[in-house]
Amino acid sequence: MKGKLKIAVDAMGGDQGPSVVVEGVVEVIPRLNQGEELVLVGDSERLKREIGVFSTNFLPISLVHASQVIQMDESPITALRKKKNTSIAVALSLHRQGRVDAVVSAGNTGAVMASSVWTLKRLEGVDRPAIASFFPTEKEPIIVLDVGANADCKPLNLYQFAVMGSIYARSILGRRNPRVGLLSIGEESSKGNELTLEAHRLLGRSSLNFIGNLEGKDILTGDVDVVVCDGFVGNVILKFTESIERILTTHFNKHLRSNLRSKLGALLLKPVFENFRKDFDYAEYGGAPLLGIDGVSIICHGKSSPKAISNAILVARRMVKEGINEMIKQRLKENGIGKRGNG
Amino acid sequence: MKGKLKIAVDAMGGDQGPSVVVEGVVEVIPRLNQGEELVLVGDSERLKREIGVFSTNFLPISLVHASQVIQMDESPITALRKKKNTSIAVALSLHRQGRVDAVVSAGNTGAVMASSVWTLKRLEGVDRPAIASFFPTEKEPIIVLDVGANADCKPLNLYQFAVMGSIYARSILGRRNPRVGLLSIGEESSKGNELTLEAHRLLGRSSLNFIGNLEGKDILTGDVDVVVCDGFVGNVILKFTESIERILTTHFNKHLRSNLRSKLGALLLKPVFENFRKDFDYAEYGGAPLLGIDGVSIICHGKSSPKAISNAILVARRMVKEGINEMIKQRLKENGIGKRGNG
Numbered sequence: 001m002k003g004k005l006k007i008a009v010d011a012m013g014g015d016q017g018p019s020v021v022v023e024g025v026v027e028v029i030p031r032l033n034q035g036e037e038l039v040l041v042g043d044s045e046r047l048k049r050e051i052g053v054f055s056t057n058f059l060p061i062s063l064v065h066a067s068q069v070i071q072m073d074e075s076p077i078t079a080l081r082k083k084k085n086t087s088i089a090v091a092l093s094l095h096r097q098g099r100v101d102a103v104v105s106a107g108n109t110g111a112v113m114a115s116s117v118w119t120l121k122r123l124e125g126v127d128r129p130a131i132a133s134f135f136p137t138e139k140e141p142i143i144v145l146d147v148g149a150n151a152d153c154k155p156l157n158l159y160q161f162a163v164m165g166s167i168y169a170r171s172i173l174g175r176r177n178p179r180v181g182l183l184s185i186g187e188e189s190s191k192g193n194e195l196t197l198e199a200h201r202l203l204g205r206s207s208l209n210f211i212g213n214l215e216g217k218d219i220l221t222g223d224v225d226v227v228v229c230d231g232f233v234g235n236v237i238l239k240f241t242e243s244i245e246r247i248l249t250t251h252f253n254k255h256l257r258s259n260l261r262s263k264l265g266a267l268l269l270k271p272v273f274e275n276f277r278k279d280f281d282y283a284e285y286g287g288a289p290l291l292g293i294d295g296v297s298i299i300c301h302g303k304s305s306p307k308a309i310s311n312a313i314l315v316a317r318r319m320v321k322e323g324i325n326e327m328i329k330q331r332l333k334e335n336g337i338g339k340r341g342n343g
Numbered sequence: 344m345k346g347k348l349k350i351a352v353d354a355m356g357g358d359q360g361p362s363v364v365v366e367g368v369v370e371v372i373p374r375l376n377q378g379e380e381l382v383l384v385g386d387s388e389r390l391k392r393e394i395g396v397f398s399t400n401f402l403p404i405s406l407v408h409a410s411q412v413i414q415m416d417e418s419p420i421t422a423l424r425k426k427k428n429t430s431i432a433v434a435l436s437l438h439r440q441g442r443v444d445a446v447v448s449a450g451n452t453g454a455v456m457a458s459s460v461w462t463l464k465r466l467e468g469v470d471r472p473a474i475a476s477f478f479p480t481e482k483e484p485i486i487v488l489d490v491g492a493n494a495d496c497k498p499l500n501l502y503q504f505a506v507m508g509s510i511y512a513r514s515i516l517g518r519r520n521p522r523v524g525l526l527s528i529g530e531e532s533s534k535g536n537e538l539t540l541e542a543h544r545l546l547g548r549s550s551l552n553f554i555g556n557l558e559g560k561d562i563l564t565g566d567v568d569v570v571v572c573d574g575f576v577g578n579v580i581l582k583f584t585e586s587i588e589r590i591l592t593t594h595f596n597k598h599l600r601s602n603l604r605s606k607l608g609a610l611l612l613k614p615v616f617e618n619f620r621k622d623f624d625y626a627e628y629g630g631a632p633l634l635g636i637d638g639v640s641i642i643c644h645g646k647s648s649p650k651a652i653s654n655a656i657l658v659a660r661r662m663v664k665e666g667i668n669e670m671i672k673q674r675l676k677e678n679g680i681g682k683r684g685n686g
Contacts, residue, residue: 138593151528151536185494185578193494193575216582220590232536233576235528239559240580244587247563250481251619265611268604276594 004035007316008100009309011042011050012069012087013107015302018042021106022050024309029059031314038313039100041066041091066090072302076110080118088112092119095295102296102316104287106304113149113290113299120295123325125332128157129292130231131299132168133238134285139222143169144183146231147238147288153230155198158182159206163331164291165226166208171322172315175225181214183229183237189213195230203228206335245277286311289319292328296320347378350659351443352652354385354393355412355430356450358645361385364449365393367652372402374657381656382443384409384434409433415645419453423461431455435462438638445639445659447630449647456492456633456642463638466668468675471496472635473504473574474642475511476581477628482565486512487526489574490581490631496573498541501525502549506674507634508569509551514665515658518568524557526572526580532556538573546571549678588620629654632662635671639663 009025011018025038032038037060040047044065051061066087070079079086088111091103096119105112109131117129130146145161146153162180169178182200184192189200191213203210211224219227219237229237252273257263266273286308287300296319298312352368354361368381375381380403383390387408394404409430413422422429431454434446439462448455452474460472473489488504489496505523512521525543527535532543534556546553554567562570562580572580595616600606609616629651630643639662641655662668 138590148528151534183579185491185575185582191494193573196575216579216584217586219583220586229579230536232528232539233579236526236559236572236576237579237583239528240562240583241559243560243563247481248591248619251622252615261611262615265608265615268608269612272595272605272608276591279594 004037005317005320006037006039006100007102007104007313007320008039008041008064008091008094009313010087010091010103010105010107010112011040011047012066013105013112013302014300014304015072018046018050020304020306021309022047023306024304025061025313026051026059027306028310028313029061031310032060036060036317037062039064039091039094041094042087043067043069064090064094070108070111072108074108074111076108076114079108079111080115088115089119092116092297095297096120101320102298104298104300104309104312104316106287106300106302106309109148109299109302112297116290116293116295116297120293120297123292123294124329126160126164126292126328128153128160129290130157130161130164131288132165132291133234133288135219135227135241136279136285137220137222141173141285142219142222142225142227143173144219144227144229144234144237145291146229147234148231149290150231152232153195155195155202158195158199158228158230159202160292160332162203162206162208162210162226162228163335164328165228167324167327167331168289168291169225171324171327172318173225177209178225179211179223180208180226180228181211181218181224183216183219183227183233184213185215187213187215199228249277286315289315291324294325296325347380348660348663349380349382349443350445350447350656350663351382351384351407351434351437352656353430353434353446353448353450353455354383354390355409356448356455356645357643357647358415361389361393363647363649364652365390367647367649368404368656369394369402370649371653371656372404374653375403375660379403379660380405382407382434382437384437385430386410386412407433407437413451413454415451417451417454419451419457422451422454423458429454431458432462435459435640438640439463444663445641447641447643447652447655447659449630449643449645449652452491452642452645455640459633459636459638459640463636463640466635466637467672469503469507469635469671471500471503472633473500473507474631475508475634476577476631478562478570478584479622479628480563480565484516484628485562485565485568485570486516487562487570487572487577487580488634489572490577491574492633493574495575496538498538498545501538501542501571501573502545503635503675505546505549505551505553505569505571506678507671508571510667510670510674511632511634512568514667514670515661516568520552521568522554522566523551523569523571524554524561524567526559526562526570526576527556528558530556530558542571592620629658632658634667637668639668
């Protein structure tokens with residue numbers, strides 16, 4: 001644990017541009033400790049104007065200029081090849097040079113992911129980094145991984161996701177002995193596809209608190225802390241969930257307008273609806289860490305609110321302070337699955 | 344199209360036993376045409392008692408005895424091996440013998456699926472049958488397939504699912520030129536896993552109305568008629584969706600009890616909530632056909648309501664009358680993908 005902890009924030013990422021990110025940065029400052037500092041990376045002229053609003057002369061914020069921006073709809077690969085001085089590239093290079101301890105970005109997910117792996121490299125013992133996303137449930141939030149870094153996975157990848165997710169759930173979500181479930185299509189160990197059948201065997205032999213297969217209906221119960229799946233299924237589920245809030249709103253709006261009784265009821269229930277929307281609004285959560293890289297990189301939703309940005313900064317700080325990567329390396333070394341072939 | 348159309352109904356399937364199934368059968372009778380008949384298969388003593396309630400002497404219902412039942416939680420494979428005289432086996436064997444034109448069952452999904460394929464065999468040109476499920480959307484209901492018959496798929500399987508789904512959507516949902524989407528993790532054709540990347544190429548070369556990749560968030564928009572995916576992803580999504588109604592109820596109940604304002608609002612909005620629950624209650628829909636077998640077999644949800652059973656019977660009738668299987672065979676022959684390798 002260093003005395004001086006620095007987090008770089010990609011100020012140009014996100015659908016709404018720097019103003020939301022800067023607002024999130026300013027919001028989080030009262031919660032920082034002595035010696036902790038945020039480094040805003042982006043168009044410095046623009047950022048000076050944005051920060052001016054908050055008159056931040058005395059705030060622990062510094063600026064680092066980056067002349068380019070990766071658009072949200074730009075191809076990550078093309079962007080990484082052609083643009084060398086983007087806000088995300090500069091932030092990650094500060095991290096690689098040891099000038100910051102973590103990076104937070106609400107930019108183009110594919111680009112943040114690819115350039116994080118490219119710049120920071122994989123963590124020792126990890127074959128494929130994974131994106132871990134919070135999911136709201138009937139009880140406490142849980143994490144699901146991978147939600148998009150790896151469209152095709154091998155059983156060993158899923159095992160490593162489980163290890164990383166378990167450590168993350170313990171350190172960041174505070175679960176003492178995180179329950180790890182494998183997303184499949186039946187509770188019995190004999191149910192699944194080729195990937196999950198073999199992953200089930202690996203997980204069963206590991207020292208993780210593996211509770212077995214889960215079905216789609218079990219994700220939101222809150223009776224598991226870490227849901228492990230390949231990045232294809234995880235991404236489909238994540239994006240499907242994001243659409244639920246929209247379909248609910250559409251449905252209720254249609255019926256609510258139908259008569260006076262419904263209109264009045266809707267007015268009375270407005271706070272409950274708002275609450276529900278917030279619970280299911282992923283932009284409220286503190287971003288998704290890319291686990292398994294040699295550094296800390298948090299990917300926020302493009303439509304992140306200032307609160308989401310500030311939450312992500314706090315998660316990044318905690319990941320650095322808890323030394324999550326050291327724990328992951330250690331745990332993978334101890335279990336040694338894939339190297340010595342035992343659990 | 345035969346003059347005398349007969350549909351066998353597995354009367355012993357479903358979580359609640361024969362009474363619900365019999366109620367569904369009796370409900371649908373006024374909608375049958377002259378010469379159409381339902382064959383109830385199950386414990387004949389029990390069924391006579393159940394039917395007695397409705398005094399059905401003049402109804403177009405006949406009974407066929409089956410001495411055994413497959414339990415909902417029984418292993419399909421074991422059940423099929425050990426029990427030769429179950430209601431579902433007898434119903435399917437009537438179908439194979441040409442004594443009925445279709446089978447409807449709310450029994451153990453795995454068992455209905457496996458014994459349907461086993462008894463009726465695959466349709467000419469189809470490598471793997473698939474279960475097609477209705478999904479409610481913001482607009483009209485759509486179908487998603489496969490939702491569980493095939494945990495591991497090849498690109499050609501997805502292409503065949505698309506052909507079968509498209510024909511089903513046209514004949515049963517009445518869509519003139521069904522839009523077929525491939526479930527993936529990005530809209531661009533370059534996004535996906537190995538399976539979907541190759542399936543995208545096959546679909547792009549076909550004569551289907553292929554609208555490209557869909558993401559998880561696009562399933563419920565109603566801007567597509569047929570969503571194609573492997574049975575693993577489809578099953579996870581289906582079961583995940585089934586759990587949404589439950590999490591909504593839990594959430595609202597928690598908040599609704601909190602104060603008088605919310606209680607009053609909830610009372611006023613009760614019809615809207617009920618409506619929503621119904622929209623998302625898959626048991627309300629008319630079952631899921633197993634497409635790609637040489638016959639018509641509709642798998643209903645274990646907790647099907649009488650209405651769901653009667654809807655399933657109507658869907659079965661329509662599948663027979665429209666000659667869906669003939670169309671599938673014809674279409675697969677015309678396109679010839681997988682045989683001559685062109686679209």
